[in-house]
Amino acid sequence: MRWKRNTKWIGVVLLLSLSAAALFGCSSARGSKETVPVKPEREQVQKVERLNETADDMYQKVLKGDVDGGRTALEQIGEQVIRIRFEGITSVEGMNALAETVTQAKRVFNAVKFNPEEGQLTAAKLRLATDALSHTNQPMWLQYYKVLQDDVTGLERAAKDQNKAALQKASEQLGHHLGIVHPSLLISRNAADVEKMDSLATFVKNQSVISAEPFKNVLNAVGPMLQVLDKLFMKQETTAYLPYNGQQNPILWTLAIGSVIMLALGFAGWRLSKKDHGLVTIHRGDEA
Known part of the structure; x- marks a missing residue:
């Protein structure tokens, strides 16, 4: 035994x-x-810094009404972008977002009739995008957290009040502000998380326009939107700008x-x- x-x-x-x-x-x-993350070479970093300086110059000139100066700076940006290797700086989605932002800006500035408001908007988007490339730890687009949070809070308030007009307005504001930082988000964050926010914003917009009773569905979307927003802006971390690790397997x-x-x-x-x-x-x- x-x-x-x-x-x-x-x-x-x-x-x-x-x-x-x-x-x-x-x-x-x-x-x-x-x-293993690839560390960018010094030459790459220097080129990105020059790109950021050119984008800032463009933005300042556009704000002052110097459209021709802004257009010239935009042409310089287009030439600089194609000479930069983005390996170790941003993802493929980030590269595509930057290229698309430059292309959109060229459409605006080369239009037959220039729209000053649209010109300032595209200049701001491009400025934030290049800053996201050169300042990975604390980019300027992080300042939009409170703006986007207020937009989502406005959606919640309008849904609780069952005010469809206010709901549509809040949805438009969210889409507008999200569009400004969208290229920067793709440059700095995981594309899957950005897509989640895009899907939720699109869902809310469609509900506010198409659905006769959108309020319950919008309220159900508010919580997930705030969660994704916190994740994108790293608000769930003890230290604000530590990279988020989504590869852990607790099970x-x-x-x-x-x-x-x-x-x-x-x-x-x-x-x-x-x-x-x-x-x-x-x-x-x-x-x-």
Whole structure:
């Protein structure tokens, strides 16, 4: 019986050991496949800084009404962008967002009839986008958090009041402000998170226009919108601008830790079975 008992404990220990090893092996293999971030070269950084300076020059000239000066600066931006390698600076989505912003700006400034308001808007979008490239830790677009938060709060208030006109206005404001920082978001953040915010904003806009009773659906969307907004602006972190790591697997770690605990308990039980041949001595009260 003692031999069978010991054999049983040894089997349990081996089984738990193999399970723990397999779990930690999977975790290590998963981690080894993660790509190491590429650090941009000094030349790349310098080119991005010059691009940002040119975009700031364009923005200042447009604000002062110097359209020709802004157009000239925009042409310089177009020439600078194609000479920059963005590896290690932003993602493919970020590169495309920057290129699209430059293209949109050229359409506005090369139009037959220039629209000053639209010109200032595109200049601001381009200025924020280039700043996001050159200031990864604290870009200027982070200042829009309160603006976007107020827009979502306005949506919630209008939905609670069941005021469809106010709901449509709040939805338009959200779309307008989100559009200004949209290229910067794609440059600085995970594209999947940006798409979530886009989908929610589109859903709310469609509800405010198409649906006869949009209020309940909009209220249901407010919570997720605020959550995604906080994630994009890193408001859920203790330190504001630490990069968010979305690759952790809590279930895997829970199983691994649980296996280690069971392994320790199994080993302790096996040692207990070896002590005094697995027998426990019981003393009577009068023998103590």
